[in-house]
Amino acid sequence: MADFDIPELKEYPIIPHIQPGVMAHSKPFVAKPEFQEPLGYPGELVDNWQEKAIEKLGELKGKYRSLQVFLDACVKCGACTDKCHYYLGTADPKNMPVARQDLLRKVYRRYYTFAGKYFPKLVGAVDLTREVLDDWYAYYHQCSQCRRCSVYCPYGIDTAEISMAAREIMDSIGLGQKYCNEIIGKVFKIGNNLGLPEPALADTLEGLEEEVYEDTGVKVRYPLDEEGAEILLVTPSADFFAEPHVDGLIGYGKVFHEAGVSWTLSSYASEAANFGMFIGSYENMRRVALRIREAAIKLGVKRIVFGECGHAWRVAYSFLNTLAGPFDFLDPNYPVPQHICEFTYDLIKQGRLKFDKSENDHMVLTFHDSCNVARASRMGDFPGGQFVIPREIIKATCNHFYDMDDWGIKEATFCCGGGGGLLTDDLMEVRIKGALPRMEALKDVVENYGVTHMAAICAICKSQFTKVLPYYGFTMDQIVSVHQLVSNAIILTRGTEEPGGEAETADAA
């Protein structure tokens, strides 16, 4: 099925010897003009692209301190070279974080530094040629912006910042990536990545209500566009239909139901994901984020809660206040925004949720820390909350939980292999190879503790694992949503006698 070799699983990641050029062919489809223009980019590669790219680099390094400092500060110590899952999985040296940065840095040096202008050979500076641009396109789309390299760099140099800048430069000269740009266009036009219009959403949610009623005998509601609700839930659109995502959405609804709060989804802001981040575009990221603000104002909600999604949570936690704030029209007693895990965890701590853990006894679980949650955001009101809270939820709902080895969890977590705008079929090879370290960590707990399932709180991770698990001898249904576990175990205590009566109680709460 695949025309490349699937890497062999070892007991733990082995650092490979370099094999230059083996992934140079890996390039995503280029965006057509129809996907470029709605985002404000030229339709195709402009004639004076070289000049424009250099100019854009200059502009960006003046706007982002991260970029300017990171381009200067690297000492080539090599501490990051073995930290990237794409290097571990492919052995292509240009997938070593520092080498990935150098693709841009050598151009920066050539045009913007004294040493590179006058002694290019000495400092490895090169002209921006078509070959360099091709390398950019290949290797900046083999970075999932997971920030693992940044953790180990003595100066915190974050290759994600570099690849975001590189993608923004390429977009600005008309060389965009189809997958990301098409999706952003869909959000602008319809409201979500999948292009699901309001009637389709309403239909799906109605279906969920029926399904849950049949399952539990309780009328749990999944409301859409309900003005005056207390909470606006913003969730990745994969939650509306794909397995195991949708089981998570069912879980959120049950939690809100038990909490007795009124909530709603919005068809206008029916997407938590924000691919504007992946392409490094402040403007596009902001445009997507502003939809959430507008929806919150229009619906008159008091709180905003985000569903399970990794990069969406980064944009929500770290950037939303910057991009679309201030949120002074919301209830100041709650952080803006909140993660659904924070919401559920608070209720668990207050003893307001009852669980029958045995409902999950057919599974032995482990937890995959999603990069953007682990290394680029936080949960709760204490450092490291993003590690504690999801695990506490799993432990409250399951009897069998085992963490993977320390080298692959928490801030050291390995990417699923599909983040950062790579979750597309035209990048299947790098996705499969990049999943290697995570698969190795998983194999270890499967063999030693009999783990059967891996829980995650990210739509991209869930989709990626569903696709790549089978290549490594696992099955696609071994990935589950954290709120799927909640959904399985939660004991619904409200609205059991009087079907249809909880809408009023909810409003009163």
Place this chain on the structure above:
Amino acid sequence: MTFLTVVYALLFYVATGVLLFGLGYKIRQYWKTPQPLKIPTTPAPVTRSGVVIRMLKEVTVFASLFKGNKWTWLFGWTFHAALLLVLLRHLRYFQEPVWGWVRFIQPFGKYAAFAMLAGLAGLWARRFLVDRVRYISAPSDHLMLALLLGIGISGASMTFVAHADIVSLKAFFLGLIRFDWQPIPSDPLLLIHLLLVATLMIVFPYSKLLHAPGVFFSPTRNQVDNPREQRHVAPWAEELERKERRQAAAG
């Protein structure tokens, strides 16, 4: 006044000027460039004092590097700690009277030269032995290590093998500071040592040695993790918002 004295005197004025202005320019550039988004890397402190502690750990014990690679950490930290001691030891050439603690560290500083050389040798060996590090090394990365090794070897030789005329040297440097030039001792080893040091000072602001100021400006390390509590907006992003509001009002 010998020709040599004039050359070296001018060389050190130029080197000092380049170092100070070059670094000043870069620091100003870093300072003035905004960071539009909050991007601290986990484990990110949630308070300003937490950030100060994090930064102290980075610059004193290279905390992140320790997590990243034990060998590089060992060689790198040894080199830097020794370099610091050696530099402090050199203060005695520039002051009269010499501070007590500078006198106190003299014996340690003397032997630190060996630790510095060992650290540099270890770092350089990695550039040849580890294929990944070999791949990322440009000629300038090798030259930088050669330069520092050259400084260390010539310096240590004067301390342990062929003593230079320290008294005249000190008179030369005090003379430079007081703009009252004194002759430089014409010991070849010393002249080589000083030439290399001046070279290092000149390349500093144009090379990867910018990591020294850079680390303090790294947003992943110096930001407080409080984006929900405090709105963080760059001036250019504010301008963007103002423009939008004007357009909305006009349209």
